[in-house]
Amino acid sequence: MLPSPIDLSEKLKQFTDQWSPKTIAEMDGFQFKLVKVQGDFVWHQHADTDEAFLVLAGELRIDFRSGSVVLKPGQMLVVPKGVEHKPFSEHECHLMLFEGAGTVNTGDAAANELTSDPTAEL
Amino acid sequence: MLPSPIDLSEKLKQFTDQWSPKTIAEMDGFQFKLVKVQGDFVWHQHADTDEAFLVLAGELRIDFRSGSVVLKPGQMLVVPKGVEHKPFSEHECHLMLFEGAGTVNTGDAAANELTSDPTAEL
Numbered sequence: 507m508l509p510s511p512i513d514l515s516e517k518l519k520q521f522t523d524q525w526s527p528k529t530i531a532e533m534d535g536f537q538f539k540l541v542k543v544q545g546d547f548v549w550h551q552h553a554d555t556d557e558a559f560l561v562l563a564g565e566l567r568i569d570f571r572s573g574s575v576v577l578k579p580g581q582m583l584v585v586p587k588g589v590e591h592k593p594f595s596e597h598e599c600h601l602m603l604f605e606g607a608g609t610v611n612t613g614d615a616a617a618n619e620l621t622s623d624p625t626a627e628l
Numbered sequence: 629m630l631p632s633p634i635d636l637s638e639k640l641k642q643f644t645d646q647w648s649p650k651t652i653a654e655m656d657g658f659q660f661k662l663v664k665v666q667g668d669f670v671w672h673q674h675a676d677t678d679e680a681f682l683v684l685a686g687e688l689r690i691d692f693r694s695g696s697v698v699l700k701p702g703q704m705l706v707v708p709k710g711v712e713h714k715p716f717s718e719h720e721c722h723l724m725l726f727e728g729a730g731t732v733n734t735g736d737a738a739a740n741e742l743t744s745d746p747t748a749e750l
Contacts (some may be wrong), residue, residue, distance in 0.1 A: 508695050510710075511703045512704045533678035535726070538659065551667035573630050581633045584655045589631075602724065606656070 513552055514540065514562060517628050518600055520603045525620050527603055527611055529627040540605040540628070541611075547593045549612035555606030564599030568592070636662065636684060639727055639750050640722055647742050649733055651749040662750070663726040669715045670742055672735035677728030679707045686721030690714070713724075 527539035545575040560582040567576050585591050612621045649661035682704040689698050691714040734743045
């Protein structure tokens with residue numbers, strides 16, 4: 507059985523909801539996810555996994571307690587485990603995430619209206 | 629200390645050698661690497677790590693013993709550990725790899741002129 511190519515643009519066309527990461531590939535206990543984001547997220551951290559962000563379209567600001575980093579398309583960043591962060595995007599931004607399998611998007615923050623199903627996949 | 633944004637295009641400008649992956653980010657024992665490839669690689673497999681390929685520019689064919697998969701820009705694929713594969717690209721192709729830290733590009737194949745330093749980074 508041949509591994510299947512995964513087309514990021516095609517996958518992005520398959521959903522419109524925001525702040526709801528969808529797993530598109532898995533390896534060695536980690537998952538690649540696509541997500542569309544807009545507006546302000548909540549402060550949170552992931553105790554058990556580093557988290558990589560790669561911007562595919564739009565612009566993402568990630569706020570840290572010590573300052574902010576802005577990512578444009580083709581730019582990525584790794585947020586180490588345990589580091590509080592809060593993503594923000596004025597306009598819709600499309601991202602690929604890479605993080606430990608089953609990671610909940612809102613991390614250690616109390617479950618809220620932004621908390622999405624960590625098992626969602628495309 | 630803020631995490632730094634990593635610009636894939638800027639990193640790609642920093643080297644010209646082919647078949648020589650450079651680590652650009654690390655997380656949880658895994659590494660993101662950039663590599664430029666052209667021509668035929670060797671058959672090999674990685675016993676200890678799955679390996680993800682994301683095409684950034686050009687076109688990559690990955691041959692498996694059971695057939696071939698072609699990846700265009702914005703397409704990715706995960707090669708499971710232990711699965712023999714051989715990348716090929718007629719023209720130069722730019723890739724991002726994600727694999728276990730320290731993975732040697734030629735895997736289980738005898739070291740040869742295509743084997744590169746697994747500790748190279750940008």
